[in-house]
Amino acid sequence: MKMYMKFLAVGCTALMLSGAAYAAGGWNEGNEEQDEALHLKPNHEGGIETYEVCSACHQLNGWGLEDGTFPQLAGQHAVVTIKQLADIRAKNRDNPTMYPFALPREIGGAQALADVAAYIEKLPMNPNNGKGPGKDLELGEKLYKDNCVRCHGERGEGKPDKFYPLIQGQHYNYLLRQFEWIRDGKRRNANPDMVKQIEGFSDKDMVAVMDYVSRLTPPKEKLADPDWVNPDFDW
Structure with missing residues (x-):
């Protein structure tokens, strides 16, 4: 509860950081902290304590918000989460809302x-993620199979050995925003292969393929019951 009170006191005010001031970083050149974290043995109790800070936005279940303001984190490959957090902390990925809450002074090293x-990787996933409009699913399926399967897999399961994220079960509005930012060069830590692959996508293409992705469901063993409540925060 103390973390929630701290969050309310600090608020979700975006930190006004200029992208020009950020150090340029590569897609996955890594940094010292990322490399260190990848070789450490995780501690479950430490994970609960740290996630309490994250839960103020991403929710206690890790399911984020259907409107896409905050993505579902539950089920994401641990290596992907480490990379993204390390990139945000190293200012290789622009996320001014999350940045102050991801700093070592807030959550540790x-x-x-x-x-x-x-x-996060072990949290069961939301069985009812936000879906797209459902108008051009045939087009979306074709675009996905022609352009995305090689990296993200047939069912959006990703490839942790290559730091490709799991995208199945993710909220449509979040997927759409990130896809647009990657296509338009606004997400600096995006895989350059993906940027090149999708540079010719129209807005219609983008909506169709992300609509299709939002309907890629995780396997049953990864899904929670719709009314599941995280017992680690049962106050």
Whole structure:
């Protein structure tokens, strides 16, 4: 509860950081903290403690919000979460809302990244993620199979050994926003292969393929019951 009170006091005010001031970073060149976190043994209790900070936006279940303001984190590959957190902290990925809450003074160092990433990976996923409009699913399926399967897999399961994220079960509005930012060069830590692959996508193409992706469901063993409540925060 103390973390919620701290969050309310600080608020979700975006930190006004200029993208020009950020150090340029590669897609996955890594940094010292990322490399360290990837080789640490995660601690479950530490993961719970760290995730309490994250839960103020991403919700106690890790399911985010259907409107896409905050993505579902539950089930995400631990290596992907470590990479994204390390990139945000190293200013290789622009996320001014999340940045102040991801700093070491808020959640800890490399061990905290390892702990929370492992904890998030084991959270059961939302069975009712936000879906797209459902108008051009045939087009979306074709675009996905022609352009996305090689990296993200047939069912959006990703490839943790290559840091390709799991995208199945993700909220449509979040998927759409990130796809647009990657296509338009606004997400600096995006895989350059993906940027090149989707540079010719029209807005119609973008909506269709993300609509299709939003309907890629995780396997049953990864899904929670719709009314599941995270017992780690049963106050």
